[in-house]
Amino acid sequence: MKTRIALFASGNGSNVQRIAEYFDKHPSIEVAAVYCNKPDAYVLERAKNLHLHSRVFDREEFRSGDVLGMLVADHIDWIILAGFLWLVPENLVEAFPGRIINIHPALLPKYGGKGMYGHHVHEAVVANKEKESGITIHLVDEAYDHGVHLYQAHIALDPNETAESLAQKIHHLEYLHYPEIIETTILES
Numbered sequence: 361m362k363t364r365i366a367l368f369a370s371g372n373g374s375n376v377q378r379i380a381e382y383f384d385k386h387p388s389i390e391v392a393a394v395y396c397n398k399p400d401a402y403v404l405e406r407a408k409n410l411h412l413h414s415r416v417f418d419r420e421e422f423r424s425g426d427v428l429g430m431l432v433a434d435h436i437d438w439i440i441l442a443g444f445l446w447l448v449p450e451n452l453v454e455a456f457p458g459r460i461i462n463i464h465p466a467l468l469p470k471y472g473g474k475g476m477y478g479h480h481v482h483e484a485v486v487a488n489k490e491k492e493s494g495i496t497i498h499l500v501d502e503a504y505d506h507g508v509h510l511y512q513a514h515i516a517l518d519p520n521e522t523a524e525s526l527a528q529k530i531h532h533l534e535y536l537h538y539p540e541i542i543e544t545t546i547l548e549s
């Protein structure tokens with residue numbers, strides 16, 4: 361039996377695509393499903409093209425335990441957040457202790473917390489004239505962007521960096537490192 365992961369996403373889903381391709385034909389880990397909180401998110405189109413089972417849910421289902429029921433029905437072992445924007449409720453953190461991973465597009469603890477996601481993060485980093493940014497891959501607990509860090513990668517900002525150019529650099533770093541960190545974290549657990 362392979363370890364089954366569910367990928368949670370809210371939008372475009374380019375990380376979902378990269379992770380799904382990385383684990384395609386992996387000997388011991390498989391992407392079992394894509395979970396999404398936005399019925400019109402492009403990630404659902406990607407899931408279809410990748411022939412991945414998908415689930416869509418609303419806030420009530422997420423908080424009440426219905427999503428937990430879906431995860432149990434899908435025999436999910438690990439939850440991987442990849443561009444997922446809602447705070448994970450306690451019932452899920454308790455059901456998957458140390459088995460929920462998130463990626464954040466900045467060097468936490470800087471530029472984290474509620475409202476700090478996607479382009480908002482890059483805009484703030486550029487506006488503050490930071491010399492560097494990066495990615496943080498971490499375990500998820502009950503607070504936004506708070507759990508134990510698994511990995512960070514840094515990149516320098518150019519003097520004429522824009523939020524758009526920084527977003528591209530950060531996505532590149534994410535594609536490069538996230539699948540491998542997921543793999544080693546699961547295999548070493």
Ligand code: GAR
Binds near residue numbers: 369530
């Ligand atoms: C990624 O950069 C991810 O780090 C970020 O959203 C983007 C999703 O891109 N996540 C957060 O900001 C979470 N706080 P994608 O949908 O193309 O993978």
